[in-house]
Amino acid sequence: MFSAHHANQPKPASKPRRRRWNWVLSDILRKVLKYRIQWSARLRGQRFYCGALAGESEYNMTINCDLTVSCNCQDYDGSGHIGDLNRNTFQEVFFGEAAQRLRQELAKGKLPLKSCTRCGDLLRTPKSTVTPGPPMFAGPKPRLPYRGMLLENTVRCNIDCLGCDRGSAARVRTVAQMDLDKLSRMADLVQGLGLQQLFYLNLGEPFLSPNIGRELPLLRQKNPDCRIVISTNGIVLNTDAKREAALYASHILFSVAGIDDRMLKKYERLGSFERAYANMKALAQYRNARGVSQPVLEWKYLLFNWNDRRGAILKAVELAKAAGLDMISFWPTNNPLYGWSFRYRLGCLDDIGSRCWKGREVDLRSGRAQNPGTEEALVGEGSPPRQAWPGRR
Secondary structure, eight states: OOOHHHHTSOOOOOOOOOOOHHHHHHHHHHHHHHHHHHHHHHHTTEEEEETTTTTOOSSSOEEOTTSEEESSTTOSSSTTEEEETTTSOHHHHHTSHHHHHHHHHHHTTOOOSGGGGGOTTEEEEEGGGOBOSSSOBOSSOOOOOOSEEEEOSBOOOSSEETTOOHHHHHHHOSOSBOOHHHHHHHHHHHHHHTOSEEEOOSSSOGGGOTTHHHHHHHHHHHOTTSEEEEEEOSTTOOSHHHHHHHTTOSEEEEEOOSSSHHHHTTTEETOOHHHHHHHHHHHHHHHHHTTOOOSEEEEEEEEOTTTOSHHHHHHHHHHHHHTTOSEEEEEEOOSSGGGOOHHHHTTTTTTSBEEETTEEEEETTTTTTSSTTSSGGGBOOOOOOOOOOSOOO
16 A cells, blocks of 8 residues: 555665657757757847746746756756755755856856757847846846746656656656645745746646645645646546545646547557546536536647547547536647647648647637537637646646
8 A cells, every 4th residue: 555654765776767769869859959049049149048047937947746946847857956945945946056057058048958948938038138147147137936836746657658758757856755744835835935826747647646635725725826737647536535635726637638548548658538538527527516616627638640630629529528628728749759740730720729829729618619519619719828838748
């Protein structure tokens, strides 16, 4: 029987598993892209700054389950670690030596990490905006985050997604699960920073935590006005106790990449469409029975060339409506490269819902999809895109 005590014991050394070839290829492509981006900025007289390290991002800055702090949400190898909250305060970490070294490299026109190449918080600025320091930085003067951050309660996951290098991240964590006392400290930190949003997600499945029934009420109690967003594969959100905990969130995304197991398991190894869909539907019924409108429930449908045919998309919208969900969104992805959705890129889905930062979005609450099986009901009405967060999960 797994216990919270065992989750927080130091992990024994294990033989590293060989990384998937798509992540090896991704690293090579990022290395090439790094030099391309650097030279492009240099020729234009530009330098870089990081929205997360400037304190202006609503995403990316991440507190991992072992209380290390990463500057980005794809810090699989720990290269983006800027400090450890077991040893220092968040302010000391955020303005500390490691974070400042990254800001300085960016101000010199260099990308300090491979992950910078795909980060939505990598921003360009004229060379004239560089403050020579010390401390040296480009762009706006760094301030403590206030718009949002990520908080990872566990690095454990019950499925194995092709585009997630979680195994590498798990090997650099000192513990696999954040205990409740530390979670309480992080809730105080969120309150102290006055965060507008908290993304309770990163490289694990949040509802695998044995303490989830106490974690979410605690976060909400200390941060009543904070928008709390959770991303889950839905498979283990399968009891009334977990559903009750889920009601403390503001928005829950169910990452389900297909309309049947044949589609889903090409990306989500060990996943189950039937179980994920049943749990989406059950949570919607549980919420509605309480007479509340939150959390907003959204089906996050990752697009690949094996699940992006028109019939599958229309069926997914129909299933989302039948489950009582509030919306369904379709997210184009780039990993693995062989799964690239050329139909989305060619505009074949441009009349599905509304265009937004995610890709396409069908809001089932607005009346635009009263008959989701018909194409006419899915044509977007040009509604403005919702506020974006840079990362895609």
